[in-house]
Amino acid sequence: MPDPTCACPHCNCVLGQDAVQKDGKGYCCQGCADQHAHGEPCASATGCECAKSAHG
Ligand SMILES: [Zn+2]
Numbered sequence: 001m002p003d004p005t006c007a008c009p010h011c012n013c014v015l016g017q018d019a020v021q022k023d024g025k026g027y028c029c030q031g032c033a034d035q036h037a038h039g040e041p042c043a044s045a046t047g048c049e050c051a052k053s054a055h056g
């Protein structure tokens with residue numbers, strides 16, 4: 001069973017119906033799945049700042 005929360009290191013968002021599966025892990029959004037490689041913000045509406053954390 002994959003963890004029900006996003007696999008992004010700094011993201012604690014619970015996986016929803018928009019979850020993205022990548023490398024056997026679940027991410028809450030495409031941005032997290034891409035590890036914010038292009039600065040995509042987290043799709044979460046809860047003020048998650050994992051995208052900022054990913055780039056210091
Ligand atoms: Zn997040």
Ligand SMILES: [Zn+2]
Pocket residue numbers: 006007008011012013027028029032042050
């Ligand atoms: Zn996430």
Ligand SMILES: [Zn+2]
Pocket residue numbers: 008009010011031032036042050051
């Ligand atoms: Zn993230």
